[in-house]
Structure formats: structure tokens, C-alpha cells
Amino acid sequence: MIGANGISTLNGTRQNDAQTDLPPLHTAQQVMDFMFENLIVEPPNNFDVTVTAEDGAQLGGTLTVFEKDIVVTRIGEFSATADVQPTTSDASSTSTILLGFAEAHQITPPPTNKDITVFAQNGATMNFIVSVEDFNVLVNSLPEFQATISDVDTTQDINSTFTEVLAFASDNQTLPPDDSVTSDMVTVSIGGFEIKNDRITGGALLIANPNFNSFWYGKQLNAVLNIENTLGQVLVLKEKPVTFTATERDETLTFDQSAFGESVLNVEVFCWVSLADPRILAEKKFVQVTEGIEPCPMGFHRENGICVPDKKPTGKVVEIIKGAFFGSLALALLGSRGR
Numbered sequence: 001m002i003g004a005n006g007i008s009t010l011n012g013t014r015q016n017d018a019q020t021d022l023p024p025l026h027t028a029q030q031v032m033d034f035m036f037e038n039l040i041v042e043p044p045n046n047f048d049v050t051v052t053a054e055d056g057a058q059l060g061g062t063l064t065v066f067e068k069d070i071v072v073t074r075i076g077e078f079s080a081t082a083d084v085q086p087t088t089s090d091a092s093s094t095s096t097i098l099l100g101f102a103e104a105h106q107i108t109p110p111p112t113n114k115d116i117t118v119f120a121q122n123g124a125t126m127n128f129i130v131s132v133e134d135f136n137v138l139v140n141s142l143p144e145f146q147a148t149i150s151d152v153d154t155t156q157d158i159n160s161t162f163t164e165v166l167a168f169a170s171d172n173q174t175l176p177p178d179d180s181v182t183s184d185m186v187t188v189s190i191g192g193f194e195i196k197n198d199r200i201t202g203g204a205l206l207i208a209n210p211n212f213n214s215f216w217y218g219k220q221l222n223a224v225l226n227i228e229n230t231l232g233q234v235l236v237l238k239e240k241p242v243t244f245t246a247t248e249r250d251e252t253l254t255f256d257q258s259a260f261g262e263s264v265l266n267v268e269v270f271c272w273v274s275l276a277d278p279r280i281l282a283e284k285k286f287v288q289v290t291e292g293i294e295p296c297p298m299g300f301h302r303e304n305g306i307c308v309p310d311k312k313p314t315g316k317v318v319e320i321i322k323g324a325f326f327g328s329l330a331l332a333l334l335g336s337r338g339r
Contacts (some may be wrong), residue, residue, distance in 0.1 A: 002269055004059060009023070009208060028202070033179050045084060046062050046064055046065070046068075046088070046090065047068040047084070047086055047148050048060060048061075048064065048070055048085045048086075048087045048089065048091060049062070049063050049068055049084050049085075049127055050082070050083040051071070051080055051081070051101060051102050051108065052080060052081045052082075052100045053078070053080045053101065053104075053105030054078065054105060054106045055105045056173040057105045060089055060090050061092055061097060061098055062092040062093060063091055063093055063094065063095065065089070067086060067094055068095075069097040069139050070099075074099055076131070078099065078102035078103045080102035082098070082289075085099050085133075089178060091121050093115075101326070102321065110155040111131075112154070112155065112235045113129055113130065113153075113154050113155070113156060113158055113198055114131070114132060114154065114155040115127065115128075115129055115133040115151065115156065116128050116129075116135060116138070116150065117150045118142065118149050118165055118168060118196075119147060119150075120146045120147050120173065121145065121173045121174045122143070122172045122173065122174045123172075124168075124172040128160040128166055129154060129160060130158060134161055134165075136199070138162050138166070141162070141166055142166070145170055145173045146170040146173060147172075156157075159298060165310050166267060172239035174189050178215055179281045180215075181213060181273065181279065181323045182211070182213075182217070183280045183282065184209060184282075185209055185213060185281045185282070186208055186209060186212065186244075186281045186282035187206070187209055187282060187291060188204060188205070188269055188270060188271060188282045188283070188285045189205045189298055190202065190204045190205075190267070190269050190285045190287055191204075191205075191296055191298030191300060191301075192295045192298060193289045193295050194294075194295040195259050195264075195265065195290070197294075198258065198261060199257065200227065200255070200258075200267070201255060201257075202254075202255050202289070202295065203255065204223060204253045205250060205264065205298055206223055206242055206250065206251045206252075206253070206271055206282065207249060207250045208244040208249040209249070211257070212244065212249070218243060218245055220242075220243055220274075221242050221243065221271060221272070221273055221281060222240065222241055222271065222272060222273070222275070223239070223240045223241075224237070224239055224240075224268075224270050224271070225237070225268075226255060226267070227268075227272075228265070228268075229260070229264075229266070230265075230266070235258075235260050235262070235265070236257050236258075240253050242271065261293040263292075264289070266287075266289070267288075268284050268290050269284070269285050270282050270283065270284040272287065275332070285310070287301055
């Protein structure tokens with residue numbers, strides 16, 4: 001007898017297989033041969049797949065269900081499409097072949113750059129085309145220069161680097177004014193101080209040196225007169241305004257103060273910005289004034305009872321001091337302004 005497994009393997013069925021005492025007419029092999037000859041083979045379950053690449057090129061092939069599913073899942077990665085139709089044809093290609101074709105025919109997109117407009121602190125604007133990488137650098141760096149930026153994507157070619165953009169922002173940054181001062185911007189000379197009739201009188205000449213910061217031209221500065229007794233007690237501390245310009249670089253001041261009954265006083269004159277901004281523009285000049293002793297002229301001070309020149313100035317300073325020493329006419333010619 002033919003077992004059930006043998007018949008079912010060939011998609012056959014058994015009917016009326018009752019037992020009998022009759023002798024067998026066919027062998028098992030003959031029955032199997034009969035079944036095989038009349039077996040209906042199902043057609044293969046495959047798919048014709050046609051890939052249309054981004055540039056329009058096409059390639060087709062027959063794939064198994066598994067390979068077809070791979071193509072359908074990944075074809076979009078290459079900006080391509082796949083037309084799928086069932087077929088009974090045998091598989092003739094693979095997903096690797098069709099996806100490789102799609103990738104090879106993908107159109108490479110132009111690089112995306114940034115069209116930026118930079119708004120500098122002083123109001124200047126300029127357009128640049130930069131890479132995305134440089135744009136990211138600028139977003140973080142431009143605020144240091146008080147500049148802002150706007151951007152749009154573009155396929156135009158790059159025409160600038162982030163260093164060029166930062167240079168534009170730096171060049172057009174409004175920097176705070178330089179109001180710095182140094183203690184040698186002004187030279188002070190004092191002279192003619194004497195005590196008479198319980199009054200102390202004298203004068204000072206202030207000259208703007210070549211290194212004078214032009215920021216302070218036309219702005220009020222202040223000469224300071226400090227008078228102390230021999231015990232170091234401050235008797236007078238007062239300001240007198242002074243102003244320098246590019247052409248009027250000296251100021252002559254006169255002082256007339258009470259001597260407070262003292263016969264010996266220490267006098268100090270210097271220049272600062274103001275009481276509220278006590279930055280020094282000139283070294284302090286000091287003289288001790290004794291009643292009955294002839295005063296030294298401007299630009300001199302007394303050492304061991306003798307009038308000797310102050311620290312020797314140079315250039316224009318010498319000419320102005322000479323004018324102060326030799327007379328008011330020379331001072332007038334040099335453009336000084338007495339106070």
C-alpha cells in the first residue's frame with residue numbers, strides 16, 4: 001500500500017481505499033509515477049520591478065518577494081521610484097543591483113549655502129554668501145561686535161569666509177570714546193608765590209603736552225590749588241577750570257588766598273579731571289612759601305635758598321615758559337589765557 005504521506009506529498013488524495021483480498025494489480029512505484037505525471041505545479045510568486053532613477057534612467061528585473069520588499073522600502077533614499085507587478089517569471093535580479101542603479105543615477109543636489117545680511121553696530125550693512133559651517137560660527141561670534149545677522153538658504157557660490165565677515169563687523173563697530181588720561185599729559189609750572197599782608201599770592205602755568213589725549217580738547221579740566229600749614233593741615237583746597245584745544249595749549253592761572261595768619265605755607269598745584277573724577281593729568285608741583293622771602297619766578301623753585309629751574313621741559317613747553325617769565329606780551333603772542 002502507498003502511505004498517506006506519499007500521496008499527499010504529490011498533492012493527491014485517497015478515495016475508497018477499503019481493504020480487499022484481491023491480489024494487487026499495481027505496485028506503489030506505479031501509483032507514484034501516475035501521481036507525478038498528473039501533478040499541477042503552482043507558478044512562482046515573484047515580481048517584475050522597474051526602477052526609475054532621479055535622472056530618468058530605468059532598469060528592470062524580476063525579484064523574489066523578499067528582495068522586492070527591500071527595494072520598495074529603500075528606493076526613496078535615492079530619490080527614485082519603483083513600479084512593481086506580480087509575475088510568474090523566475091527571479092532574475094536582486095535588490096542590491098536595482099538599488100545600486102538608483103544610487104548611481106541619483107542627481108547630486110547643489111550645496112546649500114547661506115545668503116546673509118550683516119547689520120553692523122554703526123548702521124552699515126553688507127551681504128555675504130557663506131557656507132553653513134561658517135554661518136554657524138558667525139551666529140556665535142557676531143554678538144561680540146554688537147552686530148546682528150539675517151539669513152536665507154541659497155545655492156549661490158560662496159564668496160566670503162567667516163573671518164571676512166567678522167572683519168566687516170569689527171571695522172564698523174562703534175567703540176566707546178577713549179577718555180583715558182596719564183599723569184604726564186599736562187606740565188605744571190608754579191612761581192611768584194609770596195606771603196604779604198596775611199595773603200598768599202602766586203600763579204601757575206599749565207601746558208598740554210604732545211601726548212595730550214585729543215578727546216579732552218574743548219572739555220573742562222581742573223587745576224587744583226592745595227595750601228597746607230607746616231603741620232599738614234589743609235587750609236585751602238580749590239579747583240580752577242582749565243580748557244585746552246589743538247591751538248590753545250596753555251593756561252595761566254593766578255591765586256590770591258588768605259594766609260590764615262601763617263608765615264610759612266606749603267603750596268601744591270596739580271591738574272585732574274574733576275573732584276568727581278580725580279584722575280591726574282599732571283605731576284604735582286610743590287613750593288614752600290615763607291613770608292619776607294622773595295618769590296621765585298615761574299618755572300623755578302627754591303633749593304637751599306636759591307631759585308633753580310624746575311625739571312627741564314622741552315620744545316613748545318620751553319617757549320611758553322619763556323613767555324611767562326619774560327612778560328605778558330610774549331604770553332599773548334603764544335595765545336595764553338590768564339585767569
